[in-house]
Amino acid sequence: MMRILILVRNFVPGYNQVINGDWNVAAIAHRAYDLEGKTVGTVGAGRIGRLLLQRLKPFNCNLLYHDRLKMDSDLESQIGAKFEKDLDAMLPKCDIIVINMPLTEKTAGMFNKEKIVKLKKGVLIVNNARGAIMDTQAVADTCSSGHIAGYSGDVWFPQPAPKDHPWCYMPNQAMTPHISGTTIDAQDLQTSFVQEYVFFV
Numbered sequence: 001m002m003r004i005l006i007l008v009r010n011f012v013p014g015y016n017q018v019i020n021g022d023w024n025v026a027a028i029a030h031r032a033y034d035l036e037g038k039t040v041g042t043v044g045a046g047r048i049g050r051l052l053l054q055r056l057k058p059f060n061c062n063l064l065y066h067d068r069l070k071m072d073s074d075l076e077s078q079i080g081a082k083f084e085k086d087l088d089a090m091l092p093k094c095d096i097i098v099i100n101m102p103l104t105e106k107t108a109g110m111f112n113k114e115k116i117v118k119l120k121k122g123v124l125i126v127n128n129a130r131g132a133i134m135d136t137q138a139v140a141d142t143c144s145s146g147h148i149a150g151y152s153g154d155v156w157f158p159q160p161a162p163k164d165h166p167w168c169y170m171p172n173q174a175m176t177p178h179i180s181g182t183t184i185d186a187q188d189l190q191t192s193f194v195q196e197y198v199f200f201v
């Protein structure tokens with residue numbers, strides 16, 4: 001959710017302006033949008049994909065999901081997302097695509113140049129899942145050409161990312177190291193799981 005908002009509102013260049021002592025609102029605003037009314041599609045609607053869709057609901061977006069499995073209709077209507085059986089049919093409808101499926105033999109390199117050009121020109125992509133689901137160079141090239149207007153995630157291939165990884169240098173990226181699961185709260189939770197396990201063995 002945070003990564004979608006960072007891309008939609010063009011947050012990173014604004015942050016960089018403050019660091020550099022600049023003040024140029026127009027330079028940020030010409031690429032900043034409202035999330036309301038945008039079409040957001042998740043590729044994978046398991047635990048993370050569903051939680052994302054639930055969090056997006058109050059933003060009044062048009063929500064789509066592609067998964068191997070359709071949700072039961074009660075859950076689908078509660079979440080307010082429409083199932084798209086055919087991924088290639090969903091891709092051109094989305095202003096924002098979020099990757100929430102596992103890395104498997106089938107999904108490795110799935111988002112290659114051929115797939116990316118099926119996306120709307122100016123699409124924003126958030127990859128929560130695994131870096132290797134994307135074709136690294138295809139993402140860098142299509143960010144540079146402007147077909148992808150913004151790319152964010154914390155997953156890379158390989159990890160740790162080498163200093164010369166193409167995603168470090170491509171325009172309009174909002175990448176971080178792999179930090180999603182390492183908040184203080186998440187570490188506390190992991191510690192309590194380990195303590196519970198040790199107590200029982």
Ligand SMILES: NC(=O)c1ccc[n+]([C@@H]2O[C@H](COP(=O)([O-])OP(=O)(O)OC[C@H]3O[C@@H](n4cnc5c(N)ncnc54)[C@H](O)[C@@H]3O)[C@@H](O)[C@H]2O)c1
Pocket residue numbers: 043044045046047048049066067068069100101102103104106107128129130154155178179180181
């Ligand atoms: N960035 C991070 O720190 C971080 C943290 C947790 C998980 N992850 C990644 O996110 C992924 C999703 O996590 P989750 O907890 O939601 O997993 P999950 O298993 O609950 O959900 C994955 C969903 O993807 C679907 N899926 C599998 N193969 C597919 C395909 N080929 N096409 C379309 N859908 C497909 C499954 O049916 C399932 O609904 C994980 O596999 C993991 O790689 C990343």
